[in-house]
Amino acid sequence: MSAPQQPSACSAKLWLQTACVFAGAVAVGLVYNSASPLGLRNEAPVSTDKPADEVIPQEGYFNETLSLKLETSAAPAPQVRPTALAPGAAAATIPSLTWPQVQALMKTKKIVLVDARTKSAYDLGHIPGAVLLPGDAPVPEMQAFTARYPKDTALVLYCGSTTCRASERLARLLVGAHGFTDVSEMPGGYAEYTMAQASQPKAKP
């Protein structure tokens, strides 16, 4: 029969094991982050992108993706935010696009990429040229967006990844409540874009 361990020895052993678990997790996490294309990267914002707080300026707007200069509408904005979808809008099919398809559209057709994530996610990194419009954007922000772009503007919405439904919900809202007629979604989201960027061979300096 083995002698019972002293409480202090048990505590020391427990803390040592706890430290080992933590050290193991830190080591594996750091190695995985540096080796995997899914790891966190220090992405600096693209210099041609406007800061998020200047995405919706007060007068005039130039969007490099759309390459049009649009003037803000002089008509008074509606005071009530439409929350009810038009009949059948909920069942409307929102076309899904992959990142290569979106890339092809950007070359051949003037589209507006819309980032439906939060501002903090947008600031961390976004597809170059994308306009921020969070899924839960306040009324003034939504009104500014809908006033800036004609209803037949080709919009392509994305959010985080396939597990995020914000872009789909925003797409249905833009179609059903605001009358946009050409709205698509990129279900793979920013995750698909980063994976595509990571898989591309890096250009030599």
Added chain:
Amino acid sequence: MKVTLVFDPRAVLRWLLAILLVWAALGKIANLQEFHAALLAYRLPMPAPLIRLVVMTLPWLEILCGILLVAGGMRKAALLWSILLCAGFVLATGQAWARGLEISCGCFQLDFPAAKQWLESVQFAFVRAMLLLAMAVWLFRSVESETA
């Protein structure tokens, strides 16, 4: 020969906790960028480098704890870390709830809008974290009473 099956609730809860930890970790590892953004949405009073370190290591800590809970060996240490992790989740979701932060992960794909809204809410995240914390604390105390 008589075979007796013994139902051990501690083993069931240990497996349940392990599966939940590993499942949550795999979701985070698959998209660290989104996890980083989600963590920032909680507006925790932590410097940016520390948040990045948490993003890089927390999922692996969850996986290690899940494996050790089932495999044994350093089970007590795994339970201690599980308690710390769950306590951290309770604090993060609790302060987000108290501050009225809108955090929606869009993780659940259901056809019931009301249920989906609740499951994506910070309130549900807080309740879930509390339940996991209670489970981890109970398991830790049961292991302590075994070794005492």
